[in-house]
């Protein structure tokens with residue numbers, strides 16, 4: 001369950017993957033590194049220019065001399081010059097050749113190293129890609145070519161990208177996914193070239209493929225591939241031994257079939273894919289009753305369902321308010337955490353990948369205005385509720401299935417303070433091009449982000465117990481920068497407004 005805003009060591013980490021807004025600075029850093037690389041190229045060019053022009057002159061003299069050596073050397077002007085330059089000049093050229101090039105530029109890269117994504121970042125990014133592929137059942141080969149859920153984008157991955165994904169999946173023992181990514185890497189390497197220091201050996205990739213195939217019990221495919229590698233290096237004893245081992249495996253398991261690859265599709269996944277059965281709309285209305293203000297400015301309100309009570313508001317936050325929230329939040333985004341009951345603190349978890357900034361009710365005119373609006377929308381008292389949260393999701397950003405209410409048995413301290421989370425209000429600050437829905441798998445409801453809309457639902461039943469049907473999740477974002485703003489409303493101070501709620 002989610003907790004209060006207690007910053008922890010882990011939440012301070014950069015975690016590049018987990019918010020699109022947070023990744024913006026990586027592009028700025030990349031531009032700096034490229035400028036530095038250009039200076040490096042410039043240094044190399046300067047030296048190349050010195051060497052090439054000297055070389056041309058020296059070669060001309062030598063070529064001329066060798067046309068008629070005797071004649072050349074019989075002239076003292078020539079013979080002295082030859083002795084002198086060979087005694088002296090090559091010492092200077094040697095020293096010049098030894099001089100390192102672009103040391104400042106090398107230092108610059110070294111200096112920036114701690115701002116570059118870490119191995120943890122890369123692992124998080126690979127985890128996020130896996131999440132997208134698995135949740136939406138995408139084809140790895142299509143994805144590598146920039147086809148996401150049937151829509152073509154004009155971008156693609158190279159062999160280094162898909163091989164990195166393959167190694168991640170291999171380590172996770174997802175050998176089927178690993179095989180798919182490796183297959184792409186091999187095809188790419190056969191048609192394209194990588195710059196020298198990034199070189200990836202085709203045979204290395206093929207040998208990992210052999211192992212991934214074996215792990216999926218595709219012995220014959222593995223053997224066939226290994227034999228083709230051996231054909232290109234017939235004297236490699238290691239490969240010959242491996243091929244003998246695989247032949248033995250085949251002899252010992254003659255009837256083995258490739259491990260079938262089927263995954264049970266969950267209600268969560270069906271929801272995220274937008275495949276719940278279509279429901280009739282209950283009704284749309286203008287809310288003019290929750291507060292006196294609404295008689296003047298009614299809210300466009302759509303009843304999603306009655307139990308648990310859930311309503312969708314349209315155009316409830318304006319573009320300029322959205323811009324205001326994003327500008328306030330962007331410099332303060334920190335990795336979102338989840339309250340851990342055993343450790344009694346907030347921790348970073350892979351089940352919630354986004355960045356968040358929190359704002360007190362009175363932080364500025366905008367937060368005051370939005371809190372007043374939430375009170376109008378819901379009829380609830382804001383006093384004693386949690387701060388506004390502005391969240392931005394990153395690569396494959398999601399929030400796994402959870403309830404917003406606290407499990408009273410475990411979290412008595414938290415609940416005692418201001419009561420449990422009676423309701424949640426979630427504003428959508430952006431449209432999301434693909435993915436990123438808010439899904440309620442128990443009751444088969446999905447709400448896709450719509451800029452300016454907000455969803456509100458009650459987390460508690462009339463008796464104050466948590467309503468398990470409010471289980472929900474933020475589906476992984478496929479394409480888009482998903483921004484939301486949410487408010488968790490607490491129960492304690494509602495007695496005046498909702499006198500009969502706790503029966």
Ligand SMILES: O=C(O)CCC(=O)C(=O)O
Pocket residue numbers: 002399404426436437438439472473474475484486
């Ligand atoms: O972003 C979403 O769609 C849901 C977020 C959520 O459930 C939460 O922050 O508690």
Ligand SMILES: [Fe+2]
Pocket residue numbers: 402403404472
């Ligand atoms: Fe939630």
